[in-house]
Amino acid sequence: MSEHIQIKKGLNLPIEGEALCNVTKSVVPDFISVKPTDFRALTPKMLVKEGEAVLAGTPLFCDKQNPDVVFASPISGTVDAVIRGDKRKLLEVKVKSDGKGESVKHQYGSISSLTADEVKKALLESGLWPCIKQRPYGIVANPNVDPKSIFISAISSAPLAADFEFTMKDEFAAVQAGIDALGKLTKGGVHFSMEAYVAPRSDYHNLKGVIFHTFQGVHPMGNVGVQINHISPINKGEVVWTVDFFLVAAIGRLFLNGVYDMSRLVAVAGPAAKNPSYVKCLPGTQMSELSEYFCDKCDVRVVSGNVLTGDAVGKEGSLGFYSDLVTILPEGDYYEMFGWAKPFRFKKFSFSRGYFSWILPKSKKYAMDTNTNGDVRAFVVSDVYGKVLPMDIYPVYLFKAILAGDIEKMEELGIYEVIEEDVALCEYICPSKIEIQKIVSDGIDLMLKEMA
């Protein structure tokens, strides 16, 4: 069974600084940060103390509600610091590398001989379980639930996203192993989506054990939430699991090589990136190791993830667990005289035709910065959001239900089907400059609290 789906609503953001397809650095880290804040709604419980020696794959902390779910160190070394914030909230565990690169060794037989419980146990004990996220809510999957199905998106449609055709070209065996393992965990099958024009020339259309889908169109077609909404939408009470494409390879490597190997190719891109290209590194890599890529002429914002949904981690921050992209943006803290009144504003992109930048060729890329380009207002132009949300959902009604804290309405209007990244474009185009992702995020927090 395969399906071809067109996504017409949306926008490919024309932002400058795409990463060139070559690997310009392989980071050998001195320090690695593992951040519980990468995982929504996680209450962590420390399993190691400062100064303790760890290997790659040694659990550092676990989920307090579900102690089987552990979060492991990606390198060997010693626990250097446990950083806490207000109310002793655990923010970060820093591991100092010993340079030896030793891993916890696991032994598994061939995947076909493993049972579902054995696969589950392997993923839990190795620290790879957090690679699996669940919808609704986008939290780490609960291992005690049987998911309706598992979705993997091999489409990178987000602005400046790492090109899977390049980053995943040597990972076929690992991905196949990962899919074989994931396939054991659900009766509903593993759905795998590729972009229509990439699929025929890619090895990945030969994957076994997947339900194959092709998509064609514009961002957010790569968002797994949009794909689920088109293929098999989530209803109340249902749970679907999602795994990032490059993390499927990490799962595969566990079963093939018996180690916790989270290394990945990360795109370093953006208008303020020097020599935008790819870097081989681990999650938790310090941004300071990438400082040679930062533009030194301007004040830059370092984002782990894409410009629409990533975290502004700062120059001293680190790469997120689910991230294969570092976006470097110029800060936009300047005044622009009569900006909104200028007839022409060729350096600023607009989704609307309110400026004349629509005259310029579609291939033109813009050096976008972090200026909001206007003040915050109430919802006025209420029908624009639907133009970039390719789902059967009425966005403004959902947002207003969330603002009102009306849980019943939120359920009815589709809170189970969206997470922040799905409405990111709504936030980008919003003429009232409303923080829509924050609204949805608060809505999910409310649901988690009330439904617990």
Added chain:
Amino acid sequence: MNGLRKFTDKIKPTFEKGGKLGWLGSTFEAFESFLFVPNTVTKRGAHVRDSVDLKRVMIIVVIALLPCFLFGMWNTGFQHFQAIGENAGFWRIVGYGFLKILPLYLVSYIVGLAIEFASAQINGHQVNEGYLVSGMLIPLIVPVTVPLWQLTLAVAFAVIIGKEVFGGTGMNIWNPALLARAFLFFSYPKSMTGDVWVAVGKNAQAIDGFTGATPLANTAAGVDGLGYSFADMFFGIMPGAVGETSTLCILIGAAILIFTGIGSWKIMFSTVLGGLFVAFLGNLFAPAAESALAIPAYYQLVMGGFAFGAVFMATDPVTSAQTECGKWVYGFLIGAMAVTIRLFNPGYPEGMMLAILLMNAAAPLIDHIVVNKNIKRRLNRAKTI
């Protein structure tokens, strides 16, 4: 440019909290953000944002209104000199119109903006740009002879009762500009009906045979009794509210709104459909050729405020239906109701205003039905699996 920025930065602390003129904070902010796009940056979420903001949206609507505004200026002068039977040159005509319209605009903007600023100041909000458009619209939909004190009251009513009590732009139920017109219509009917559409002037005497009646007032006699040809009405050379006579200029505005995506073509189109539908039914059942029902359906589109309402009033994103399906229903009903009122209730020749206000009130209901369908679909989906 830098000098102005330096000056602004220098006086800024005076207006900030705790500064000497801190109580004028919103006012200062409004002027500052009028001159400069602010330096605020995103904090989280989408780190980059589109270059469109509400100021830009509003200014485009104002630009779309300019053809109607300019033509209205000329037509006001032209109708005046026609009425007194004098031949005047182009510039004299425009000059007269300018002097007649200027006071309307002064009242509209000064009164409206003063209330907006004051209420922003009281609530500690930023001044909203919504009134840029409302203030431009109001003088275009009133008779040029309206007494200024009445206009003052109407503007105040529209801004305070129509908008601020609901929480400002984005929260209002009725289109503020139309509310101002409705206020005038019901409170001061003498200023809104009869010989009010042409500025004759105090010192001038209208020529014999001058009526100053709009075509809409003459519909009872059928198409031949209108007094104006279709072409006259299409180009707008007839008496009427300042900016709504020229269908041609309105179409130019419509093109701008549709092209920039700011006005919904669905609403405009379905309004026209609704109007034509009822007018056509009227044609079918017209008792005689000298009946209002017998006026060809397409005439309804160029008479009175139909076109202006369909393009600039019905499409207000705040007060119109907001779902894509709902827009079709909303627009169709506006058009249908406007023509129904015209044909069957001669007491209210201008049905457009009432139709739009009524549908403004009904728009949330239409949207509610559409959204509930979506909810049902979602529930059914769960059942079928």
